[in-house]
Amino acid sequence: MIYFDHAATTPLAPEVLEEMLPYMQDFYGNASSIHAMGRRSRTAIERARKIIAGHLNASIGEIFFTSCGTESSNMALTAAIRDLGVKHIISSPIEHHCVFHTIDALAKYGDVQKHTVQLLPNGHVDLAHLEELLLSLQIGPTLVSLMHVNNEIGNILDLPTVSALCEQYGAFLHSDTVQTWGFQRIDVQKTKVNFLTGSAHKFHGPKGIGFIYVNSDYPVQPMLFGGSQERNMRAGTENVYGIVGMAKAFDLAYTHLDENRNHILGLKNKMMAALRQEIPAISFNGDVEGSSSYKILNVAFPPSSNADLLLLNLDIAGICASGGSACSSGVDKGSHVLQALQGKDSTTVNVRFSFSRYNTEKEVDKVVDKLKEILKV
Numbered sequence: 001m002i003y004f005d006h007a008a009t010t011p012l013a014p015e016v017l018e019e020m021l022p023y024m025q026d027f028y029g030n031a032s033s034i035h036a037m038g039r040r041s042r043t044a045i046e047r048a049r050k051i052i053a054g055h056l057n058a059s060i061g062e063i064f065f066t067s068c069g070t071e072s073s074n075m076a077l078t079a080a081i082r083d084l085g086v087k088h089i090i091s092s093p094i095e096h097h098c099v100f101h102t103i104d105a106l107a108k109y110g111d112v113q114k115h116t117v118q119l120l121p122n123g124h125v126d127l128a129h130l131e132e133l134l135l136s137l138q139i140g141p142t143l144v145s146l147m148h149v150n151n152e153i154g155n156i157l158d159l160p161t162v163s164a165l166c167e168q169y170g171a172f173l174h175s176d177t178v179q180t181w182g183f184q185r186i187d188v189q190k191t192k193v194n195f196l197t198g199s200a201h202k203f204h205g206p207k208g209i210g211f212i213y214v215n216s217d218y219p220v221q222p223m224l225f226g227g228s229q230e231r232n233m234r235a236g237t238e239n240v241y242g243i244v245g246m247a248k249a250f251d252l253a254y255t256h257l258d259e260n261r262n263h264i265l266g267l268k269n270k271m272m273a274a275l276r277q278e279i280p281a282i283s284f285n286g287d288v289e290g291s292s293s294y295k296i297l298n299v300a301f302p303p304s305s306n307a308d309l310l311l312l313n314l315d316i317a318g319i320c321a322s323g324g325s326a327c328s329s330g331v332d333k334g335s336h337v338l339q340a341l342q343g344k345d346s347t348t349v350n351v352r353f354s355f356s357r358y359n360t361e362k363e364v365d366k367v368v369d370k371l372k373e374i375l376k377v
């Protein structure tokens, strides 16, 4: 099996599992209990919060644990309207569904008006159009919600510039940073934002645990009510081993960031070069040689009878890749991101390959060979 679908999810790092196991087997205390077992869990949670806050240069009071990236973005968008008085949201057509559908739902219920920023041909947000929108929306509190690393095409938003524009026009800023953590750094002292989101399973941590950064200058109210967990901000007994695992995965990723980046970028570059050489009719979706994530390569194959079943044939050959956002795999609706980029009538067959530190050059060779065989080139 060759796994080239790390933007969908990543395998748990062995070091992370090792860190989690004691909290699954022996240290099972409820962090709200005041006895020794409870205190042990509480200490582990607070240690994890400190690790994550440290890597963001945030204060520990600005990090809240959630169940996933989807919950974190729902919380940010809902709280911005309810607690910060936001009446307008500017967002892009290529957001992850957890942002895209949430804004649409909030707009449908009449809570907010959605404004869509245009894209440039390479898939980046048109910052001049963003500024035009911000200028025209100075009538009411506005939230800009733009993802940092696009999960399908890998484009990286110029977050410092967007942050500066938001500051200039008095807008709040939320960024879906689920694909960022463990691969890029954001220093929240240098880049001012209101909300950032994270999800452990994207950086070799466990599934079912995420976090939200909430800038303490603009506090918000809870979305889940109940117990006083997460300083009253997110009720529900804490997922202690998930939190411990997420912090370990976060720390591991940043400790070895440069070596991992060099390795993964090497794989992406090798695959790009080999595909260009062996299958010259292909192209790449997004700003692949510009501001782009080193772990994502989205390839557009020209239409042909062999290309039609490409993903299925790769799967049969034991190669895991993705045709678009994995979050809606099984629902054959096509990718809204690629539609926004290529237009509805595009006939290319798009496959996203996404790499991790566990992949090898040999695997790249095997995948390219298999692609040649399937496509009969």
Ligand code: PLP
Pocket: 007, 008, 067, 068, 069, 070, 071, 096, 098, 147, 149, 150, 151, 176, 178, 179, 198, 199, 200, 210, 327
């Ligand atoms: N945002 C982006 C950019 C993603 O890629 C994903 C998952 O694919 C999510 C949000 C959702 O994260 P989660 O699976 O933790 O809900």
